[in-house]
Amino acid sequence: MPAAGFNRRVLIVGAGIAGIQAALDIANSGHEVVLVDRLPSVGGHMHQLSETFPTLDCSQCIMTPRTVEVGRHKNIKLYVYSEVEDIQGGIGSFRVQIRRKPAYVNWDVCTACGACTEACPQQIPVDFDRRLEIARATKSGQLRTIGTGKAIYTLSPQAVPKKPVIDVEHCTWFQKGKCRLCEKVCPVKAIDYEQQPAWFEEQVGAIILATGYELYPLEKLGEYGGGQVPDVIDALAMERLLSASGPMAGVMRRPSDGKVPKEVVWIQCAGSRDPELHMSYCSKICCMYSAKQAMLYKHKVHDGQAFVFYIDIRSAGKRYEEFVQRAMEDDRVLFIRGKVSKVFREGDKVLVWGVDTLTGLPVEVAADLVVISPAMIASEGTRQMAEMLGLEVDEFGWWTEYEGNLSPLETTREGIFLAGTGTGPKDIPEAVSQGSGAAGKVLSLFARWNGGGEGQPQPDGADTGSGGQP
Amino acid sequence: MKVSYFPGCTLNTTGKGYDTAVRASAAAVGLDLVELSEWNCCGATFPLIIDNMLELAAPAHILVSARAQGVGGSAPLLTTACTTCYNVLNRTNRFIREHLDERDRINSFIESDYSGEVEVKDILHLLRDDIGFDTVGQKVQMPLKGLKVAAYYGCMVLRPPAEVAYDDPDNPRSLDDLMASLGATPVDYPHKNECCGAYLAVKAPEVTREMAYTILRSAHSAGAEAVVTNCPLCQFNLDRRQREMTQLRAGFVPLPVYYFSQLMGLALGLDASGYGWERHYVDARPLLRTLGLWNG
Numbered sequence: 001m002p003a004a005g006f007n008r009r010v011l012i013v014g015a016g017i018a019g020i021q022a023a024l025d026i027a028n029s030g031h032e033v034v035l036v037d038r039l040p041s042v043g044g045h046m047h048q049l050s051e052t053f054p055t056l057d058c059s060q061c062i063m064t065p066r067t068v069e070v071g072r073h074k075n076i077k078l079y080v081y082s083e084v085e086d087i088q089g090g091i092g093s094f095r096v097q098i099r100r101k102p103a104y105v106n107w108d109v110c111t112a113c114g115a116c117t118e119a120c121p122q123q124i125p126v127d128f129d130r131r132l133e134i135a136r137a138t139k140s141g142q143l144r145t146i147g148t149g150k151a152i153y154t155l156s157p158q159a160v161p162k163k164p165v166i167d168v169e170h171c172t173w174f175q176k177g178k179c180r181l182c183e184k185v186c187p188v189k190a191i192d193y194e195q196q197p198a199w200f201e202e203q204v205g206a207i208i209l210a211t212g213y214e215l216y217p218l219e220k221l222g223e224y225g226g227g228q229v230p231d232v233i234d235a236l237a238m239e240r241l242l243s244a245s246g247p248m249a250g251v252m253r254r255p256s257d258g259k260v261p262k263e264v265v266w267i268q269c270a271g272s273r274d275p276e277l278h279m280s281y282c283s284k285i286c287c288m289y290s291a292k293q294a295m296l297y298k299h300k301v302h303d304g305q306a307f308v309f310y311i312d313i314r315s316a317g318k319r320y321e322e323f324v325q326r327a328m329e330d331d332r333v334l335f336i337r338g339k340v341s342k343v344f345r346e347g348d349k350v351l352v353w354g355v356d357t358l359t360g361l362p363v364e365v366a367a368d369l370v371v372i373s374p375a376m377i378a379s380e381g382t383r384q385m386a387e388m389l390g391l392e393v394d395e396f397g398w399w400t401e402y403e404g405n406l407s408p409l410e411t412t413r414e415g416i417f418l419a420g421t422g423t424g425p426k427d428i429p430e431a432v433s434q435g436s437g438a439a440g441k442v443l444s445l446f447a448r449w450n451g452g453g454e455g456q457p458q459p460d461g462a463d464t465g466s467g468g469q470p
Numbered sequence: 471m472k473v474s475y476f477p478g479c480t481l482n483t484t485g486k487g488y489d490t491a492v493r494a495s496a497a498a499v500g501l502d503l504v505e506l507s508e509w510n511c512c513g514a515t516f517p518l519i520i521d522n523m524l525e526l527a528a529p530a531h532i533l534v535s536a537r538a539q540g541v542g543g544s545a546p547l548l549t550t551a552c553t554t555c556y557n558v559l560n561r562t563n564r565f566i567r568e569h570l571d572e573r574d575r576i577n578s579f580i581e582s583d584y585s586g587e588v589e590v591k592d593i594l595h596l597l598r599d600d601i602g603f604d605t606v607g608q609k610v611q612m613p614l615k616g617l618k619v620a621a622y623y624g625c626m627v628l629r630p631p632a633e634v635a636y637d638d639p640d641n642p643r644s645l646d647d648l649m650a651s652l653g654a655t656p657v658d659y660p661h662k663n664e665c666c667g668a669y670l671a672v673k674a675p676e677v678t679r680e681m682a683y684t685i686l687r688s689a690h691s692a693g694a695e696a697v698v699t700n701c702p703l704c705q706f707n708l709d710r711r712q713r714e715m716t717q718l719r720a721g722f723v724p725l726p727v728y729y730f731s732q733l734m735g736l737a738l739g740l741d742a743s744g745y746g747w748e749r750h751y752v753d754a755r756p757l758l759r760t761l762g763l764w765n766g
Binding site (some may be wrong): 088222223226250277342344346347 | 631632638639641659661664681688691
């Protein structure tokens with residue numbers, strides 16, 4: 001195949017932090033990138049986080065320069081609120097079909113003024129805030145438990161692109177045929193209830209799959225209330241509660257009655273390291289983010305008590321161990337070595353039954369709020385892409401690398417690379433490194449097609465250093 | 471439908487009323503229990519020592535009897551209303567199916583060639599899946615209106631889940647759903663699957679007392695006026711330990727602890743006089759009288 005005929009554009013599936021990093025590295029080298037994400041804005045899960053360990057940087061603040069750059073880069077063609085429907089061809093010439101979901105808003109004329117969201121009468125639980133519903137006092141003084149989002153929304157004030165979409169499931173117009181308030185208030189007439197999905201075809205020469213992760217649903221953790229106890233939330237929900245740009249503007253409140261929780265319990269390894277019932281693997285990031293969350297909680301609620309139930313503290317990473325020690329010593333977070341057997345509601349408390357394996361005694365904590373660290377699990381997008389591309393995933397649904405030790409970014413198909421948490425649990429620096437790594441793999445491939453490297457123009461995977469493919 | 475029935479020792483002695491009620495109410499909903507012509511003790515615990523084949527000989531012998539009786543559908547079907555017996559028989563059956571060498575040793579000991587042909591199903595499982603709670607509900611003569619009851623499952627039909635559970639081990643529903651089909655009001659509470667203390671009743675009754683107390687307190691604070699169970703040992707622990715609770719805990723409210731079959735027979739309009747009501751420590755009748763469900 002003549003190298004001159006190879007397409008030097010790149011498809012990146014997933015605009016989380018790994019996909020963003022890969023996109024910027026490739027785009028800044030002068031090559032075009034097609035970046036696709038199913039959400040209305042880029043940023044992935046990192047966009048939901050309050051602060052990052054071990055530096056306590058505000059997550060949205062440190063990623064905003066990157067997301068903004070992605071949004072306006074001349075070499076990045078962004079397809080948000082879109083899904084890859086089909087991929088044909090092979091290395092050097094992939095044909096990609098992309099379907100953009102209808103936003104019911106004409107983004108070309110929308111000025112992102114926010115009037116529609118403000119006018120929307122709905123108060124609904126939304127995925128971005130982990131479907132939290134929080135009790136708030138109404139004007140009459142009654143408590144009302146409501147969701148944190150609207151039926152026409154952008155993911156956050158810092159969203160890129162910052163254009164709203166309508167949640168058809170919860171929009172009164174789509175469900176009941178009345179309302180149209182957003183249309184009435186829109187100053188530029190951008191609302192379009194008739195908008196249809198749009199299909200696009202793109203030609204690329206290489207693909208990076210940065211399909212990310214999800215959290216194991218609380219519904220599958222019956223021993224921890226099965227998602228039925230309002231004050232038992234998962235760790236991403238806690239990130240939203242802690243976040244200064246989150247639904248509570250960073251003021252610590254618990255969902256059931258909006259009170260400040262004074263005793264908060266974090267439970268590690270919920271669904272992880274549990275080969276009999278759930279996932280056998282370690283989710284890797286929970287020890288660190290729980291220490292971080294407990295620390296942030298203590299910074300907000302000075303007279304509060306934070307408990308972390310753990311099996312082992314896994315703080316392998318630069319300045320990670322020091323960070324955990326700081327949580328223990330400076331912020332007085334109480335770490336209890338043992339698993340929790342049961343979590344249930346009693347009165348306005350959530351009782352946590354666990355064990356302290358260092359004393360051998362059972363422990364009961366009457367908590368106000370319980371934060372579960374569920375296993376990280378492979379995303380639905382990974383499964384779909386694996387089927388589409390004929391690529392292998394492991395028994396848990398994570399991408400199978402070409403070779404785990406020395407080719408962690410390659411797949412068994414030439415020209416298709418991996419980055420981020422699609423291959424398994426990773427923290428932010430690791431995901432970013434993989435994004436850059438996968439970008440490097442792609443650029444190395446392009447350089448060889450240009451005759452700039454050693455040997456014949458070869459697809460990657462065939463010469464990853466010494467020896468090549470078996 | 472016809473199914474082989476293994477009463478077990480408890481239902482033949484202290485739980486005689488439970489047994490009588492099980493047979494009568496099963497028959498009333500079309501479940502014909504045919505008692506095994508020959509049966510022995512099930513062993514009462516599933517041995518966790520892997521080389522203790524002798525303990526498996528007793529339950530294996532029961533399974534052989536069920537095979538010989540041959541009652542059931544495509545496979546001989548064996549049921550029991552004692553959760554411990556169910557746990558032991560079902561796990562033994564699975565063990566024999568899966569472990570070929572040990573199967574041979576057990577067979578040579580009991581002089582048989584059993585290879586796991588029988589299917590073992592708990593009676594509640596049969597009522598739920600083979601008869602159907604809807605069918606049960608249609609035969610109700612006297613709905614248990616106003617009876618707020620906490621369904622208690624214990625551990626034997628739930629754990630280990632992979633081997634015995636026919637219900638969600640963390641949030642079981644079958645007994646709750648049966649109660650609802652009888653017209654009672656099942657009360658949701660978090661301790662329906664907690665340990666009752668089991669055999670510690672013999673060695674450390676005070677431990678059983680505390681564990682039972684936690685369960686009863688939880689049921690009561692959730693609004694239950696009674697507890698219902700399908701486990702004879704749980705029934706004993708939850709019921710009998712209330713004597714000490716009444717002495718030790720100021721303000722303790724005793725709760726009657728029913729067998730599910732007692733309530734089922736009552737709701738189906740059967741003659742419930744032989745259901746062993748008089749054997750309960752906490753008198754099981756006054757609440758029913760208050761609700762107009764008992765004229766005895």
